[in-house]
Amino acid sequence: MRLHLVTGEVDMGGAKRIMIVDDEPSMTTYLATLLEDHGYEAHCANDPEEALERIRDLRPDVILLDLLMPKKSGVTLFQKISRDESLAHIPIIVVTGIHDHMIEDFRSFFSSLKLRRPFAFLEKPVVPEELLGKVRESLAAVN
Amino acid sequence: MFWTPVSPKKKEAPEPEERGEIANVSEEARGGLSLLNLLPSYACVVSGERTVLWANQAMKRDMGLVPGMRCFEVHWLREEPCGECPLDMVASTGKSFCWEQSIENPQTGKIQVLSQLIPLPWGFARGRCFLEISTDVTLFKRRQSQLELSQREYKALFEGVPCYISVQDRDFRIIKTNGLFQKEFGRAIGRKCYEVYKGRDKKCDPCPVERTFVDGQIHFSEETVRRRSGEPMEVVVYTAPIKDNWGTTYAVMEMSTEITPVKxxxxxxxxxxxxxxxxxxxxxxxxxxxxxxxxxxxxxxxxxxxxxxxxxxxxxxxxxxxxxxxxxxxxxxxxxxxxxxxxxxxxxxxxxxxxxxxxxxxxxxxxxxxxxxxxxxxxxxxxxxxxxxxxxxxxxxxxxxxxxxxxxxxxxxxxxxxxxxxxxxxxxxxxxxxxxxxxxxxxxxxxxxxxxxxxxxxxxxxxxxxxxxxxxxxxxxxxxxxxxxxxxxxxxxxxxxxxxxxxxxxxxx
Incomplete structure (x- = not known):
């Protein structure tokens, strides 16, 4: 409950909106429950196409993005968000199930694209404190 | 065993032949015989009865020859003529004969000689005479048998090692293979190595054989080759140069060991x-x-x-x-x-x-x-x-x-x-x-x-x-x-x- 106060409710403009994009419903359910428990307003999308529309509508404060979604990979979604000037300011935290060494590949991939980089990379399974910490940091960075 | 000279027959006023001399020989013929003294070989004139009528200095020196001795007594310390004596054949055919024999040299023991028995013309002496020239080839024979031994050893090694071996010339043509190779790859002499090992129509790149030809060094590589049956086999290949007396690599030996199970x-x-x-x-x-x-x-x-x-x-x-x-x-x-x-x-x-x-x-x-x-x-x-x-x-x-x-x-x-x-x-x-x-x-x-x-x-x-x-x-x-x-x-x-x-x-x- 203390965390609740420190994060979500402390903001005068109401709870912060967090968009969770992952193709696995169980993952989005878990992350949404976790974030809601800590005072955030969580929104879930299991499909990247749907996610882009929702992001445009909702204007979330932070986006949690899985990179390895089928169909259009999370990388494509990341590029689209980054190129959209109205969305480019939203911090993106990559939450993905790939191995550590592949995350390194992704890092160099992002720098080769000359795009802004994700705010943070988190590996699944997610450690709740770590995720909440990164969300807090990203919000603080924007503000 | 030390050779004891056989005593000449004791007889009153013996015939010249019995004395171990050559009678009725022209001066010219005697001159020819004395030239044989210069030979580093053993030379002697033997009568039809196998009595040594004349011997050159080398023979007298080394064989302890005594006039009147018979050839079998000199050569083999025998008391009877040998069973198969080339003299009979030479006497009947009138043609010279060459053969190898081992004879007793009282100084050095048994030696190997290359002998030639030449019928001398009628009238050279009183009866029919023969010139026997024997050259000591003991050292040569010893070398030869050493060479044969090392060739046998090399062959045993070539055939016995658990490797597929082929030898290639500068055109990548296979000139020699071992038994194990033949079993897996079939007959390959005269064919190109890349064709036999890999079923290719062009040289492999890189080619370890070529590298050995270029620098004369041993090289090794891992390759996948093809058995005669078409089945692939993974091998470690060593290529070693075969050099001539001047150090030029004229062929390369390719030795392959199967490592399919290891792989x-x-x-x-x-x-x-x-x-x-x-x-x-x-x-x-x-x-x-x-x-x-x-x-x-x-x-x-x-x-x-x-x-x-x-x-x-x-x-x-x-x-x-x-x-x-x-x-x-x-x-x-x-x-x-x-x-x-x-x-x-x-x-x-x-x-x-x-x-x-x-x-x-x-x-x-x-x-x-x-x-x-x-x-x-x-x-x-x-x-x-x-x-x-x-x-x-x-x-x-x-x-x-x-x-x-x-x-x-x-x-x-x-x-x-x-x-x-x-x-x-x-x-x-x-x-x-x-x-x-x-x-x-x-x-x-x-x-x-x-x-x-x-x-x-x-x-x-x-x-x-x-x-x-x-x-x-x-x-x-x-x-x-x-x-x-x-x-x-x-x-x-x-x-x-x-x-x-x-x-x-x-x-x-």
Whole structure:
């Protein structure tokens, strides 16, 4: 409950909106429950196409993005968000199930694209404190 | 044994021959004989009765010759003429004769000589006379026998080493092979090495033989060559120069040792390592899922939200289900021993597998189609259960890939059976999204699941293992429809025991 106060409710403009994009419903359910428990307003999308529309509508404060979604990979979604000037300011935290060494590949991939980089990379399974910490940091960075 | 001269016969006023002298010899002939004193060989004139009438200085010196001795007494310390004496033949044919013999030299013991017996013209002496010239070839013979011995040793080594050996000239033409080579590669003398070893029509690049020709050094490399039967073999190749007296490499010896079993073991270990890594990753995912589920259930109970409780519980259920699948796959990967052989009809197998997925595909709105080519449905020998699992894995992957198309569907999955002369080929093609381009190569090498909690990541390893146990290949490539094609090739005459070399993991082609 203390965390609740420190994060979500402390903001005068109401709870912060967090968009969770992952193709696995169980993952989005878990992350949404976790974030809601800590005072955030969580929104879930299991499909990247749907996610882009929702992001445009909702204007979330932070986006949690899985990179390895089928169909259009999370990388494509990341590029689209980054190129959209109205969305480019939203911090993106990559939450993905790939191995550590592949995350390194992704890092160099992002720098080769000359795009802004994700705010943070988190590996699944997610450690709740770590995720909440990164969300807090990203919000603080924007503000 | 020391040679004791035989005493000459004691007789009053002996005939010149009996005295060991040559009578009635012209001065000219005597002059010729004295020239023989200069020879480094033994020379003597023998009468038809085998009495030594004259001997050169070398013979007198070395043989302790006494006038009147008979040739067999001198040469062999015998008391009787030898059984087979060339003198009789030379006397009857009138032609000279050359032969090798070993004689007793009182100074040095037995020596080997090359002798020539020449009939002297009538009138040279009173009776018929013969000139015998013998050259000491003992040292030469000893060298020769040493050479023969080392040649025998070399040959034993050449034939006995557990290597395939061929010797190539500068044109890469094989000029010599050993028995083991002939057994595996057949007759090859005169043929080009690249043709025999690899079935190529051009020199290999790089070529270890060529490198040895260039720098005269030993080189080694690992190669995959082809047996006479067409079966591939992995070998370590050493190439060594064969040089002439001037140090020029005129030929190169290529020695190959088979390492197929070692390579197979290496690949198995690599796969095992991969499987362990994937298993660890899967367990991590399972634990993550269970953790998440437990968190959601706890939170839902706090919120008094039955719907969320239900979601949390199914997350836990999913985790348990995935652990069960993982266990199944681990058991399959670690399975040992030969596959159980049965007659399998390819089309029936495909029908069986496809029927398993009809409902799931139907529910997802995915079209599942069987296509056959060849339409003979000839049976082949294989492990029914194993191949069933392999095909089911590929089909399941394809359906999952299509499922992610969502509204962009309809998804289509084709299972094709191509019946060829030598192989049975199964193809599973989907029109799914394919593998994300950015990480394609890595994904397949690492065999990481793209399905999050749905797949264990061991599926392709299991499939690959089963196919390899049949001496077959598993390949993948991008489909023209945008998805992926997986292809299983099983030889109609399966080669068990991993005799076929395979690339680690999957090969793309």
């Amino acid at each position: 197979t073991l290496q690949r198995e270990l690599a796969t095992l390592g991969q499987a362990v890594a994937i298993t660890a990753h899967s367990i991590k995912n399972i634990l993550g899922g269970l953790d998440g589920g437990a968190y959601v259930v706890r939170s839902a109970l706090r919120r008094n939200d039955p719907e969320l409780t239900e979601k949390g519980l199914s997350m836990i259920q999913e985790g348990v289900e995935m652990a069960r699948r993982l266990l199944q796959d681990i058991l399959l990967v670690s399975r040992h021993g030969r596959p159980k052989l049965e007659d399998i009809s390819p089309v029936n197998l495909a029908l069986e597998v496809i029927s398993l997925f009809q409902k799931r595909a139907g529910d997802l709105g995915i079209e599942l189609q069987l296509e056959t080519m060849g339409e003979r449905n000839l049976t082949f020998r294989g492990d029914h259960k194993g191949l069933h699992t392999a095909l089911a894995n590929l089909l399941s992957n394809a359906i999952d890939a299509c499922a992610s198309l969502g509204a962009q569907g309809p998804g289509k999955v084709f299972l094709r059976v191509h019946e060829l002369e030598e192989v049975v080929c199964f193809q599973v093609e989907d029109n799914g999204p394919g593998v994300p381009e950015e990480i394609k190569e890595k994904l397949f090498r690492e065999m990481v699941t793209t399905k999050g909690n749905a797949g264990t990541g061991l599926g392709l390893i299991v499939t690959n293992k089963i196919v390899r146990e049949h001496g077959g290949h598993l390949r993948y490539r991008s489909s023209p429809r945008g998805g992926t094609i997986f292809e299983i090739m099983i030889p109609r005459k399966p080669v068990f025991g991993e005799k076929y070399p395979e690339q680690t993991g999957l090969s793309s082609g």
